Amino acid sequence: MKYFLVTALKNLWESRITSFFTAVTLAVAFGFLGAYLVVFLNIKGAFSAANEKFPLTVYLSDGVTAAQMDAIEGRLSSDPLAASVGYTSKSQALKDFSGSDQEEGDLINSMGMNPLPASFDVGLKAGGAPGSAEKLIQGLKSMPGVEDVQYLQEEAGRLKNLFNSFELVGLGLGLAVLIGVVFISYSTLRLAVLRHASEIEVMKFLGSTRPFIMGPFLAEGALQGFAASGISVGFLYVTVRWVETSKALPTLSGDVHFLPPGVWIGLMFAGTLLGFTGSFFAFFRSLKM
């Protein structure tokens, strides 16, 4: 292993100009993927917050019993889609309504009764299974004590569709980067294999096994992929920190987050693996053994 790494580092140093430009090209490709992931994860966070702004409201009948209310609350609390459940009594609803609209409030007060229903306000989690909100609503509607269920489906649905489209774009971008990185590694390492063809021939005559000959080339590809993904992750980190603290972008400042450790470590691992894969193909294509 030490021999493979030392030989790979020597190879990279000997062709340092090519290695540098390859690493930069790969870093740009990873940079696109990393930037997408930053935007995607930040939008996902924003979407989750926005979903809380489209709560599901369960209006209760005036004659609802305590047992029915407990059953409804229990049903809501146990549903995996519910992020939060809050209760608004009839009197609280009136108080809130009067506070928000003085004129309408006065009109209701003049009626001598409270026509506003008690309700449960349910905050929903983002990224639930398709149709899960609809299923919850249907279940609630059939429960005794439930007058009506309101959910701003259209707005939430539109936002979700937008999010799904963005996910698809990411999938396409990820695939393009994957192919691009493998191709770049493949092309660079193929040249390296051809450059060392006579050396490889000598190694074969000395009795080298295929893995022994391949080792330094695979390590070279993996090191390039690792360096490139490392550069792109570092560059992204600096950029995100700059956006966070920048006074030039006041609307974004403080709201943008860098990739979670699992994601950026995964990105670097993927870079290493793709570099390795590219050089593996280069070896077999360039040197039939």
Add this chain to the structure above:
Amino acid sequence: MIQFYHVTKSYGGPRPAVSDVTFQLKKGEMVYLTGPSGAGKSTIIKLILCAEEPDDGQILVAGRNVARLRQSDIPGLRRSIGVVFQDFKLIERKSIFENVALSLRVAGAREEKIREKTDSVLKALDIYKKKDSYPLELSGGEQQRAALARALVKEPVILLADEPTGNLDYDTTQIIMGIIKDINAFGTTIILATHNRELIEMVPRRILHIEAGVVTE
């Protein structure tokens, strides 16, 4: 140690590179494979190294039938054979020490053993003081001694030398032939391909003459 039975190999030309070749070499024997350029000497060496497959016939090397060897067994066979080429085939970007050590490295030897054996063979071939130099910094004779060191460090049972003195002057040729004679005296089986009659006069041994792909004694 090496047996050829009616071996034929063709590259698609008007005549086979070697045609119906039969010969045997006992353990510790040294033979010259002589003949003009293009006669088929290098093909015989490649066949022994499994770098080429015969179209017909059987080849036994160190008791193994090379036609029946699996691809994964070939490196093992090659590790028991030392090879020296006319153009040395030293790796230019590796030091002399690293070139010689590579023979042991490919066999998975431990670093300690590699250092010990490589230093020892470099000293025996009087090239130790050049161990940190690179091939292109050495004279032709020194390069050939380094190539011999690389072939011998793994203590091969067979040594194949393809025109080992082809690029060397008379004095250096004498030194290299002296080393080869000593190696043979230690029991290594040697095939030395050459078209230089002077070598045979320096160290007289059995001769296999090959011409137009046909071997005669």
